[in-house]
Amino acid sequence: MFSEFALHERLLKAVAELNFVEPTPVQAAAIPLALQGRDLRVTAQTGSGKTAAFVLPILNRLIGPAKIRVSIKTLILLPTRELAQQTLKEVERFSQFTFIKAGLITGGEDFKVQAAMLRKVPDILIGTPGRMIEQLNAGNLDLKEVEVLVLDEADRMLDMGFADDVQRLVDECPNRQQTMLFSATTGGSGLREMVAKVLKNPEHLQLNAVSQLNETTRQQIITADHNQHKEQIVNWLLANETYSKAIVFTNTRAMADRIYGRLVAQEYKAFVLHGEKDQKDRKLAIDRLKQGGVKILVATDVAARGLDVEGLDLVINFDMPRSGDEYVHRIGRTGRAGNDGLAISLICHGDWNLMSSIERYLKQSFERRTIKEVKGTYAGPKKVKASGKAAGTKKKKTDAKGDKKKVAAKAPNKRKTTNRPKADAPSLVSKDGMAPLKRRKPAAPAAE
């Protein structure tokens, strides 16, 4: 129960108003420590309730009578605008019975309007590193009196190339008394370095991935012969599954556009989100999805970051995500707060080993599902190793019993499916997103 936390009654009133009854695991673990002023390193995914886990203790610290604000007391940095906007909303909802004011600084918004907001000095400043630095350079931002610093989705900020900006902003807060760093994954050496530099004797709370996968979400795989076959399966699922909102994940922009085009042609109300869409498109897509006018979103991982849409109960992985953490991130969008969700991954020959390594990582076995109306010929490898990966896929062995012929006959099909375009590399696929084009030089991952 939230009332067991030593939170101010006005915050408990807001919590009750929002119908939060039971704290989520990350809230139960982080709130008491954050209230004590401890530095925290928390590994927890979006959707776990981590925002409230840091926002409530921050508000508790700031709560008091109405007064003239003279300095920014809390800085919350996040990787994307949407995440920043959602965090602002969460702060406003929890602080509705207090005098605490929060402000937002993100790219894509009017610079001068932001500068005017900064002159009024919010208690809590929320934003993305790039625009924060611009405001800092323009002399509009003073962070010297910041007491609490939050780096949310720190792993994403590093992935997106914000390491230097984040470090500079951290250095601008020399008087901070508490720092909390949240990441969806345990991260690599960059994150470890940041943790060592930024946190003082932190408590590490690990509530990520495996333990946080929503138990109410069923996870299934459906095997497919090739991308066109996957499209048929997607069509069947969208037409026959019971869902209120669905998201279809692809690894490339080209494929996202292709699927979106197909859906629109069938008069589905859908939206597509990927790195080439501008802020207006993204906001419109998310608003429509939230309002329920649009039921289907086709998205790449980066575009879907920070997305928090209620009632999203069907996730289709057209392409398998590239890591277990990414999988958890995608699936974490459904089955939230105890609602049932369904996650379906479409698996071609070339996806099998990735799928099985994700199963191993999650220590789970996905339910194998067949839909007779759209059943193909591929049904998984004939033989699997103990690891679950396909046996004997490395090299086509010349088998004394003439199996070579069989393998050779399958080869064209196999090539089609194993040549999946690399992550975010639309330049490697033809316009229809199917036939791989000749690789000219290694494609740099498109920044999304």
Ligand code: AMP
């Ligand atoms: P977050 O992981 O912070 O993005 O939160 C995901 C969603 O869960 C948000 O819409 C929150 O408002 C909601 N949420 C967070 N904590 C709780 C809770 N204890 N009870 C119900 N809903 C919650």
